[in-house]
Amino acid sequence: MTRTLLPLVYGSAAFVFIYLPVAALVLFSFQDGTLPVPPFEGPSLRWYADVLADDDLTAALLNSLGVALLSASVAVTLGFTAAYGLARHRLPGTALLRALLIAPLTVSYLIVGLGLLIVLQRIGIGLSLWTAGIGHVVINLPLCFAIIYASMGAQNVNAERAARDLGAREAQVVLLVTVPMLAPAILAAFFLSITLSWDEFIIAFLLTRFDVTLPVEIWSMLRSGLSPRLNAIGSLVFLVSVTAVILLELVVFRRRS
Amino acid sequence: MTARADTIRGWGFAAPALVWTAAFFVVPFVVMAAMSLATLDGRTLIWGLHPDNYLELASKAYLARAIVVSLEITLTVTVVSVMLAYPLAWIIAFRIPPRWQRLALLLAILPFWTSYVVRSYAWLLVLARDGVVNQALLGIGLIDEPLTLANTRFATVTGFVHFFVMLLTLTIYANLVQLSPNYRKAAADLGANAFQTFRHVVLPLTLPGIMTGAFLTFVLCIGDYITPQILGGNTELTVPQVIMVQLGRRADFPLASALAVVLMGLVTLAYLVMSRWLRLDRL
Amino acid sequence: MTSKTAFCLLGSTALATLGSAAAAQDELNALVWCDHTDPALIEPFEEAHDVTVNLREYEGTGAALATLEQSRPGDWDVLVIDGIDVFRAIDAGILAPLPADELPTDDFFPEVVMEDNNSRDGEIYAVTEKFGYNTISYNSEAVDEADMQSLSTVWSEKYDGRISIYDYYLPVMGIAALAEGIDTAAIDADALGPIGDTLSAMRGRAASVAGVVAAQTALATGEVDIVVGGGEWLTAVLAEEQPALTWTIPEEGAVRWTQSIGVLADSEKPDLALEFVKYIVSPEGQARLATSSCFWGMPANAGAGEFLDDDQKARLRWDDQEDYLAATQLYPAPDTDLDIEMQDLWLNTLQQ
Numbered sequence: 001m002t003r004t005l006l007p008l009v010y011g012s013a014a015f016v017f018i019y020l021p022v023a024a025l026v027l028f029s030f031q032d033g034t035l036p037v038p039p040f041e042g043p044s045l046r047w048y049a050d051v052l053a054d055d056d057l058t059a060a061l062l063n064s065l066g067v068a069l070l071s072a073s074v075a076v077t078l079g080f081t082a083a084y085g086l087a088r089h090r091l092p093g094t095a096l097l098r099a100l101l102i103a104p105l106t107v108s109y110l111i112v113g114l115g116l117l118i119v120l121q122r123i124g125i126g127l128s129l130w131t132a133g134i135g136h137v138v139i140n141l142p143l144c145f146a147i148i149y150a151s152m153g154a155q156n157v158n159a160e161r162a163a164r165d166l167g168a169r170e171a172q173v174v175l176l177v178t179v180p181m182l183a184p185a186i187l188a189a190f191f192l193s194i195t196l197s198w199d200e201f202i203i204a205f206l207l208t209r210f211d212v213t214l215p216v217e218i219w220s221m222l223r224s225g226l227s228p229r230l231n232a233i234g235s236l237v238f239l240v241s242v243t244a245v246i247l248l249e250l251v252v253f254r255r256r257s
Numbered sequence: 258m259t260a261r262a263d264t265i266r267g268w269g270f271a272a273p274a275l276v277w278t279a280a281f282f283v284v285p286f287v288v289m290a291a292m293s294l295a296t297l298d299g300r301t302l303i304w305g306l307h308p309d310n311y312l313e314l315a316s317k318a319y320l321a322r323a324i325v326v327s328l329e330i331t332l333t334v335t336v337v338s339v340m341l342a343y344p345l346a347w348i349i350a351f352r353i354p355p356r357w358q359r360l361a362l363l364l365a366i367l368p369f370w371t372s373y374v375v376r377s378y379a380w381l382l383v384l385a386r387d388g389v390v391n392q393a394l395l396g397i398g399l400i401d402e403p404l405t406l407a408n409t410r411f412a413t414v415t416g417f418v419h420f421f422v423m424l425l426t427l428t429i430y431a432n433l434v435q436l437s438p439n440y441r442k443a444a445a446d447l448g449a450n451a452f453q454t455f456r457h458v459v460l461p462l463t464l465p466g467i468m469t470g471a472f473l474t475f476v477l478c479i480g481d482y483i484t485p486q487i488l489g490g491n492t493e494l495t496v497p498q499v500i501m502v503q504l505g506r507r508a509d510f511p512l513a514s515a516l517a518v519v520l521m522g523l524v525t526l527a528y529l530v531m532s533r534w535l536r537l538d539r540l
Numbered sequence: 541m542t543s544k545t546a547f548c549l550l551g552s553t554a555l556a557t558l559g560s561a562a563a564a565q566d567e568l569n570a571l572v573w574c575d576h577t578d579p580a581l582i583e584p585f586e587e588a589h590d591v592t593v594n595l596r597e598y599e600g601t602g603a604a605l606a607t608l609e610q611s612r613p614g615d616w617d618v619l620v621i622d623g624i625d626v627f628r629a630i631d632a633g634i635l636a637p638l639p640a641d642e643l644p645t646d647d648f649f650p651e652v653v654m655e656d657n658n659s660r661d662g663e664i665y666a667v668t669e670k671f672g673y674n675t676i677s678y679n680s681e682a683v684d685e686a687d688m689q690s691l692s693t694v695w696s697e698k699y700d701g702r703i704s705i706y707d708y709y710l711p712v713m714g715i716a717a718l719a720e721g722i723d724t725a726a727i728d729a730d731a732l733g734p735i736g737d738t739l740s741a742m743r744g745r746a747a748s749v750a751g752v753v754a755a756q757t758a759l760a761t762g763e764v765d766i767v768v769g770g771g772e773w774l775t776a777v778l779a780e781e782q783p784a785l786t787w788t789i790p791e792e793g794a795v796r797w798t799q800s801i802g803v804l805a806d807s808e809k810p811d812l813a814l815e816f817v818k819y820i821v822s823p824e825g826q827a828r829l830a831t832s833s834c835f836w837g838m839p840a841n842a843g844a845g846e847f848l849d850d851d852q853k854a855r856l857r858w859d860d861q862e863d864y865l866a867a868t869q870l871y872p873a874p875d876t877d878l879d880i881e882m883q884d885l886w887l888n889t890l891q892q
Contacts, residue, residue, distance in 0.1 A: 007348045014345045015365070018423065021379035022368045024389055028382065035781050037761050038387050055579070082274035089267025090260060101274060104282050105473075106524055108480020110497050111517045115285030118292055118510060121610040138281045141274060170266065199373045202482055210569070210594040218374045220597055222487070224574050224834040225777050226756040234375030241370035249363060299876055300605065300632060319887040326891075381754065386763035405701070407763060408748035490748030491707050491890055499887070505600030506883060 029231035036228040047232035060217035071136035072193035079144025087152040105142040113203040127209040135203035140193035151185035293514035310515035327495040331479040334417040342425035350433040366423045377487040380416045408490025416484045421474045432466030468534035570618035575832035601625040614808040623798030624873035636805040637663040647843045651865040666802035672837040674711030675794030677770025681784040691719040695745045703746045706769025709886035714795035714871040724869045773835040795871035
C-alpha cells in the first residue's frame with residue numbers, strides 16, 4: 001500500500017510545486033485588468049496584443065536568438081576540437097589543461113561578467129551583443145568540452161583508426177567519422193548551450209549596450225512597474241521554448257533512441 | 258606519425274579553446290584580482306597593492322554579514338534541493354514504467370524553460386499575501402491569517418529551490434538509471450531491506466553524481482543576483498547584491514572586485530570540501 | 541530547426557547588427573532613465589530629424605559616469621542624470637555647456653530650474669526636465685489617514701509590519717532627516733547619528749525594503765499598507781484599479797526628486813544632441829515625458845500643461861504643485877565622502 005501511495009503523493013506534491021509559479025504566471029497573463037494579482041477578472045488577450053506590438057521586445061527576442069545560436073555554435077566547435085585534441089593526441093599536462101578548460105564552470109556568472117567588463121573597458125572595446133556573446137561562450141565552453149570529452153570512448157578510436165588505415169586524412173576522419181559518431185553528445189552540448197545563453201541575465205546585463213537580450217529587456221520592464229505584460233511575455237517565452245524542446249525531443253532525440 | 262607530430266597536432270586542436278579560455282576568462286580574472294588591490298581616490302583609480310578593500314570587509318559590518326547571509330542561503334538551498342530532488346528522481350527512475358520515464362522527466366523539468374527573470378517574479382505573485390499559497394492554506398483552514406511569505410528569506414530560498422530541484426532531478430535521475438539493477442537485486446538477495454539497500458548500496462554509488470549536482474547548485478546559487486533581489490525584500494543582502502550596489506551608485510570597481518574574489522574563495526572552499534566526490538569532467 | 545535555417549537566422553542577425561553600425565551618421569546615442577525609452581516620446585523626434593535615437597538605461601550615477609569615462613569620443617551624445625548628481629558630471633568634465641538663451645527655463649516651475657545645481661561659473665551644463673516626490677504612499681482603507689499627515693505617526697507601533705521602505709537610500713534618508721527636523725541640504729556627518737536612529741526605527745517596523753515592482757505588489761496585495769519613499773510614480777498605476785491606494789505629503793514635508801538632461805562634451809553631434817535636449821524640454825516633449833510608460837512625473841516646463849488633458853493633470857495633481865513645491869526639499873546631494881558614509885549607514889541598517 002505505502003509502496004504505491006507514498007510515491008504517488010510525493011510525486012504529485014512535487015509536480016504541484018514545480019508547476020505552481022508557471023500556472024500563476026500563465027493564468028494572470030489573461031488578466032482583464034491592469035494588475036496581475038488576485039482576484040482573476042476573466043480572460044482577456046489584451047496583454048498579449050500589447051506585448052506582440054512592442055518593437056523593443058521583438059528586437060530583444062531576435063537578439064537573444066542570435067546571441068544564443070552564435071555563441072552556442074562557437075562553444076560547441078571549440079569544445080569539440082579541444083576534446084578531440086586532448087583525447088586523441090598525447091599532450092603534456094593533460095590533467096592541467098582539462099582543469100583549465102573546466103575552470104569557468106566553477107566560477108559564478110557574475111564574476112565572469114565583471115572580469116570581462118573591467119578588461120573590455122580598459123582596452124576600449126565597446127560593449128555590444130558581441131561582447132555578451134563572448135561571455136556566453138566562456139560559460140558554455142566548459143560544458144561543451146566536458147560533455148563531448150566524456151563521450152569520446154574507446155569504440156570510436158577503432159573506427160577512426162580503420163578510416164585512417166583506409167587512407168583518410170585527419171580532417172576527413174574528424175568530419176566524416178568522429179563528428180557523426182559523437183553527434184548525440186555534440187547536439188546535447190549545442191542545445192544546452194543555447195538554453196543557457198538564451199536565459200542568461202547578468203553577463204548580458206553587464207556586457208551589452210543599446211541592443212539587449214530578452215532577459216535584460218524583461219528586467220527593464222520589471223523595474224518599470226507591476227503589469228500583466230510581464231506575465232504575457234513570460235508565458236510567450238515559455239510557450240516558444242517548450243515547443244522547441246518538445247519538437248527536439250520528438251524529432252531529434254526520439255529518433256535516435 | 259611521430260610522437261612529436263602527434264603532440265603538435267594535438268595542440269592545434271586544443272589551442273582555440275585554450276586561447277579563448279585564457280583570453281576571456283583567465284586574463285579578466287587576473288585583472289579583476291589586481292583591481293581588488295587597487296583603490297579609489299575620489300573617482301581616480303590607483304593601481305598597486307592596497308589591502309584597503311579587504312580591510313573594509315572587516316571594518317564594515319554589512320559586508321561581513323553579506324558573506325554570512327550568502328552562505329546560509331546557499332547551504333540551505335543546496336541541502337533542501339538535493340533532499341527534495343532525490344526522491345523525485347527515484348520515483349521517476351524506479352516507480353514509473355520505462356516507456357513513460359522520459360516523458361515524466363521532461364515534464365518534471367519543463368518549467369526550467371520559463372525565463373529565469375520571470376520565474377522569480379512569478380514566485381513573488383504566488384507568495385504574495387493574497388497569492389495562491391495563502392489562499393490555499395486559508396481555504397483548507399490550516400491558517401487563520403495570511404502568512405507573510407514574499408519579500409523574505411523564505412521566498413528567496415523557495416525561488417532557488419524550485420529551480421535547482423529541476424536541475425538536480427535531471428542529474429540524479431541520470432545517475433540512478435546508470436545503476437545496474439543487479440546491485441539492488443544482489444542486496445535484496447543478501448537480505449537487505451529497502452532502506453538498507455538504499456543506505457549501503459544505492460546512495461554510495463550515486464554520491465558522486467549528487468555531489469557534482471550539489472556543487473553546481475552551490476556555484477550558481479551563491480553567485481546569483483536576480484532571485485534574492487526580486488524575492489528577498491532587501492531585508493538582508495547577499496554578496497552579489499552588495500557587488501551590484503557598489504557598481505551602481507559608486508562604480509567602486511575595486512571593492513566590487515574584492516567581493517568577487519571573496520565569492521570565488523567561498524566557491525573554492527566548497528570545491529575543496531566536496532572534491533573527493535566531484536566528477537566535473539565526467540558530467 | 542535545420543542547420544540551414546539556423547544559419548540564415550544567424551546571418552540576418554549579424555547583418556542587422558553590422559548594418560546599424562554602418563549607418564552611424566544618423567544616430568544619436570543617449571544614456572537615459574527608463575522613462576525616455578517610451579516610443580511615444582522618442583519617435584516624434586526621430587521622425588522630425590530623420591535620425592535613430594539609441595537608448596541605454598542605467599541604474600546608478602556611478603555606473604553611468606564609469607561608462608562615460610571609459611568610452612571613446614563620439615560614443616555618447618546625451619545624458620539624463622539625477623539632478624543632485626549634475627555636479628559630479630561637471631566635476632568629471634563630461635558635460636558640454638548649453639546655450640542658456642535657447643532653453644525655455646523662464647517657463648519652468650521656478651523651484652525646479654535649480655540653476656545652482658545645473659551650472660557652474662556662469663555656464664549652464666544641464667537642464668531640469670522632470671520632477672516628483674519621494675513621500676508616503678498608503679492604502680487609505682487600511683490606515684488612519686490622519687496618521688499619514690505626520691511622519692511621527694507613520695512608522696509608529698500601530699503599523700508594525702505593515703510598512704515597506706523604498707529601496708533607495710538618498711530619498712529615504714532625506715525623509716528620515718525631515719522627521720528629525722533636519723533640512724536635507726544641511727545633512728552632514730554629524731547629522732547621520734539621528735538619521736541613523738530614525739532609519740533604524742523605520743527599518744524595525746518595516747516588512748520589506750522594496751524596489752518598484754515588489755513595493756507595488758506588496759501594496760496591491762495588501763501585504764503592506766504604507767510605502768515610505770513612495771509617491772505618485774509608485775501608486776498612480778495601481779490607483780486605476782484600487783483607488784484606495786494614494787499618497788500624501790506630510791506636514792514635516794517630503795523630498796523632491798529631479799532629473800536633468802545635458803549634452804556630452806565628447807559628442808560628435810553636439811547640434812543634434814542640443815536639438816534633442818530642446819525637444820525634451822519643449823512643451824510637447826515635456827507632456828510626453830511626464831506621461832511616459834515607465835513612470836509618470838511632473839514636467840519641469842509648466843507650458844506642458846497645454847498638452848495634457850484634465851485626467852492626466854488630475855493624476856499628476858497639477859493644481860497642488862504650488863503647495864507641494866513649497867512643502868518639499870530637494871533630496872540630499874552628498875559629496876563623495878558623505879555619500880559613502882550614507883550608503884554604508886543604509887546598508888548596515890538593512891543588514892541589522
